[in-house]
Amino acid sequence: MDIKICSEAFDPWQEIQSHQHSVADIAGKFGATNIFIGTMRDFNEGDDVKGMTLEHYPGMTEKQLGKIVAEALQQWPVIDALVVHRVGDILPNEPIVLVAVWTSHRGDAFDASRYIMEALKSRAPFWKKELLESEVERWLVKNTDGYL
Amino acid sequence: MDIKICSEAFDPWQEIQSHQHSVADIAGKFGATNIFIGTMRDFNEGDDVKGMTLEHYPGMTEKQLGKIVAEALQQWPVIDALVVHRVGDILPNEPIVLVAVWTSHRGDAFDASRYIMEALKSRAPFWKKELLESEVERWLVKNTDGYL
């Protein structure tokens, strides 16, 4: 299990591969991997967005993410999991969050990955401030249910 | 949208990246990517498995996968999708299937990716024959509901 907070841009494929290679006993044992990547868009709520700053609460972020992953491990037979979250100044098209879950069977991989993402969205202390093309800065007020 | 049948081992990270780079208008437009990877395990039903042969019905496979992806596009606002499936002789720890879905919002990415995987499992004409460590060969009889 690994939880990382990155203040620089990260490459999700590189992160997944190096994590997978770092887990010695995993080869041949997992049958399913589900991965979610959240990426910064260049528009939101009808406005062009040129950048974003992600603030977090150092310490609490890691603690809450650790709890969330532990909850997923209690509910599903998860072989391994990786969560990477970006903080600081972010540009459009850069990854914000990566969740990867390795399991034996596909249903568990989908369920656990989605659980971690939804819990992260509602409980992990991160806050986004958008910088619009118009130079206006605005804090996001709340996360959506995932369909808006 | 892209559907590929591979007779050689494929690198899922390479496939996703080259697909994402090939879609000119996607940068900054997608907020969510869900990826499922099915990987060959070295055990099944209590036996050690040393290899697998995946047979398919050329032509029908592509036709059915195309229909499944089209159904997903009708049900969710999918920006792009990629399906890669291996055929031929496969070794443990090699990827068998890759499904990747790009959307604006996370709920749609999870839903569409899972829909494609479940439909692929029940309708795409592929058949697995396992080669056990004991040298016994056996056809898989049916796919599971995803939790066994």
Added chain:
Amino acid sequence: MSIKVRYFASLKESIGRSEDILGLAGMATVGDVWRYANPNKALPDNTLAAVNMDYVELSSPVKDGDEVAFFPPVTGG
């Protein structure tokens, strides 16, 4: 009419052929195609059938030039 019949996976192995070319007179269904091609073997339970690469019921009609396929439940992914 001429019908191409294809068999896959364990079904192909159990009947020992991957393909038949049938010449049928009159109307026929997918089930008739099986019986004509395999007069001494009942269609195994759970066998799936396709005509021209789309899934069909055994009661579906076939026409000249169709490709009919029989195969066990699929196990990809």
Added chain:
Amino acid sequence: MSIKVRYFASLKESIGRSEDILGLAGMATVGDVWRYANPNKALPDNTLAAVNMDYVELSSPVKDGDEVAFFPPVTGG
């Protein structure tokens, strides 16, 4: 008792401070901590609170040395 209070994101900007160190006498709740630190400002609706990096209700007690945090709904991921 000594309590460290932290503010984040838009709440930090609106009150103009990121941190307070309070000296409180007697028993107190998380809600009391807010009122003591911000006597002229009502706690904004939807504000979340944490003690020692775990979410708590405003009625939760605090003890000497606790780190209390107030922040708006989270928007990560």
